[in-house]
Amino acid sequence: MQSIRGQNWDMSIVGLSVVTVAVALFFWNAPLLLPIKLFVVLLHEISHGLAAYLTGGSMERLSLTYDEGGLAHLRGGSRFLSLSAGYLGSALWGAALLRLAWAGPGVRRFAIRGMAVALGIIGLLYVRDLFTLAYVAFTALVLYGLGWQGGPRLQMAALWVIGTFSCLYAVIDIGTDILMAGPLAGIPLLGGPVRMTDAELLATITLVPAFIWGLIWSAIAIAVYFASVMVLATRRGR
Template sequence: MAPVHERPGLFISEHLLRSARAAVVAAGPEVARLARRDAISRRDLTVTSDAQKVTLGIIAVYVVVIAILWNVPYVRWSLWPFKMLVIAFHEFGHAITACCTGGRVKSISLDPREGGVTHMVGGKSAITLPAGYLGSSLIGALLIFCGFDIVASKIASLVLGVCFLLTLWWGKRDWLTIVTILLAVGLLVAFWFIAHAEPLRFLVLFIGVMSSLYSVWDICDDLILRKVNSSDASVFAERYGGSSQCWGVIWSIISVCFMAAGIIAGIAAFPQSFAQQEEDSKNFIPTL
């Protein structure tokens, strides 16, 4: 009787063995494909295309140029139009978080010397106070990310236009705010029509780097160099404890992390060459 019970077991074992062997052979090409795909995924963060190399080089140049122009007397006024834009981002961060936390925006005013002011009623100050710096740095990181690709820059410019118009809607009716925002929108529109919007990519990239650096430098300028007591960080410290310098450093570190994340995400998402980007741009809201 024993051999009779062993034979079915042996038959089943051999059958399972053959089935397993067949499954391994059949899965071989698929495993190889997945391995190749994983290898490709790991290589996504390597800089391979000329477009990526040029973009990283331009970011480095922007960082150096902005840092120099920001601190040189008189020459620093050449950054005035772009500084007004990033101040608008800063105030937009306050405004949008106020609306999201149950508050209401009364007005926004922009000034290249004194900065911006957002007058609001209600909202949660624990969120709205850091949202100016962190909001502008987050917007900057997203713009840097989009600056790696022409089509993404087109999409970013559309969103920027909406943000600017919202700021204008909330804005205090002073000529500086109105003129700055209208010039910004006009500049974005004009760059759409140059070489299939290729220059738009570098404009978006510049605004992104400027916005990311503004959040860091403005905190340093206010809290370390000029000791301004009316900054967002000082108000936050008065209400929730800690020192303004401490909160300023924390927000600066977060801003730098946002910028680094934007660069890494741009490298991973947009490996296309200049020619591929131009071809894609021709198929997305094409212009002459």
């Protein structure tokens, strides 16, 4: 524990966050991390669906691909909010999971079991293709086993890693798919290529370049992550 500007900080949390981020960045493309990244993509697509429901629309189905792609098929609702919800939702899911990682053992078990049940329901209601169904079923079983048989440290580690990856997903995915595309991407009137990323779709309806949306979402994701770590470190340092 260390005092910084009159506040006690739990440096173990700060150190853990540094190590986790470093491992994630260095090994982001490692095949062993694919199941975790697909889970983060799933949270991203679920966020699209939740935004659609909250704005009067619905989600008909969702799908994942082995190359870390995802697609939520929505009907109605606010297109602006639904498109914005993907990366912002990833950051918020990540913050919630980071908080749960340091909750009590009973809360962690309940949360992981709840995630397993929720995945099962989502698979039944919204998944139509074999790959996504197999992944969702496998992940639900893993979470179910972790929630019932996993030790407290393993449960904490799982929530922490998934939470960190969910926050980082917005930054890394935006950095590789959006910011690298250039400042005019997504605006056909200005000569930018139109693709299928959330930011580029949003650019077509707002005329604000995808590059700008990418910067905004990345900044929010980074702020959410650092705020989450700071809150956890200072609370546990008291």
